[in-house]
Amino acid sequence: MVSFKKLKIIAVLSAFIFTGIAAVKQPVNDTFKNLQVLPKNITADSLDKVMTGFNLSLGVECNNCHVFNKELYRMVFDKDDKPEKEIARNMMRMTIDINNNYFQFNETVTVVQVQAVNCYTCHKGKQIPDKEKKVEINTPFMFKNN
Ligand code: HEC
Ligand code: HEC
Numbered sequence: 001m002v003s004f005k006k007l008k009i010i011a012v013l014s015a016f017i018f019t020g021i022a023a024v025k026q027p028v029n030d031t032f033k034n035l036q037v038l039p040k041n042i043t044a045d046s047l048d049k050v051m052t053g054f055n056l057s058l059g060v061e062c063n064n065c066h067v068f069n070k071e072l073y074r075m076v077f078d079k080d081d082k083p084e085k086e087i088a089r090n091m092m093r094m095t096i097d098i099n100n101n102y103f104q105f106n107e108t109v110t111v112v113q114v115q116a117v118n119c120y121t122c123h124k125g126k127q128i129p130d131k132e133k134k135v136e137i138n139t140p141f142m143f144k145n146n
Contacts, residue, residue: 034078037092054088057119058127095119 031044038047055061062075065085069076080086095117103116122129 032078034080037089037096054119057123057125059123059125060127064127091119 032038032040032042032047035042038050042050051062054065058064062077065082065088066075066077067079067081068074069079095115098117099115124130
C-alpha cells in the first residue's frame with residue numbers, strides 16, 4: 001500500500017487541486033463570472049494555481065484557451081470564445097470522474113485530496129498528447145467477443 005506520507009506529497013505536488021478546494025469553506029468570491037466546473041467561491045490564489053497547472057501540463061500559454069480583447073486591451077477570461085476552453089471543461093469533468101470513480105485511497109486520504117490522474121498524466125506538456133505517435137499506437141484496448 002502507498003503510505004500516507006507519500007500520498008500527501010503527491011497531493012502537494014499536484015497542481016490539479018480544484019476538487020479539494022470545494023471541501024474547504026472559503027469566503028464568497030464574486031470575482032469570477034463564468035465558472036461551470038470549478039467551485040464558484042474558489043479563491044483567486046487557487047484558481048491561479050489551477051490555470052498555471054493547465055499551462056504547464058499542456059505546454060501552452062493562457063491565450064490557448066482565453067481571448068485578448070483589442071478594444072479593452074486586456075485578456076477577457078470569462079468569455080467562452082475559444083473552443084479549447086470548452087474542451088478543457090470537458091477534460092476537467094473527465095479527470096474528476098476518473099479520480100472519483102476509479103481511485104479509492106482510504107478514509108483519511110480521500111480522492112479529493114489526491115488527484116491520481118491529472119492533465120499532465122496524459123498531456124505530458126503537450127497540447128495534444130503524443131500526436132506524432134498516435135498512428136503507431138492506435139491499438140484498441142477493448143475487443144468484440146466474436
Ligand atoms: C487549457 C485551457 C486553459 C488554459 C491554458 C488557461 N485556462 Fe483559464 N480557464 C479555463 C477554463 C475551462 C475555465 C473555466 C472553468 C470553469 O468553467 O469552471 C477558465 C477560467 C479562468 C478564469 C475565470 C474567468 C471567469 O470570470 O469566469 C480566469 C481568471 C482564468 N481562467 C485565467 C487564466 C490564466 C491567467 C491563465 C494562464 C496562466 C489561464 N487561465 C490558462 C481554461 C484554461
Ligand atoms: C486520459 C487522458 C487525458 C487527460 C487526463 C486529459 N486529457 Fe486533454 N486530451 C487528451 C487527448 C487524447 C486529447 C486529444 C484528442 C484529439 O486528438 O482530438 C486531448 C485534447 C485536449 C485539448 C484540445 C487540444 C487541441 O488543441 O485540440 C485540450 C484543451 C485539453 N485536452 C485539455 C485538458 C485539460 C485542461 C486536462 C486536465 C483537466 C486534460 N486535458 C486532461 C487526453 C487527456
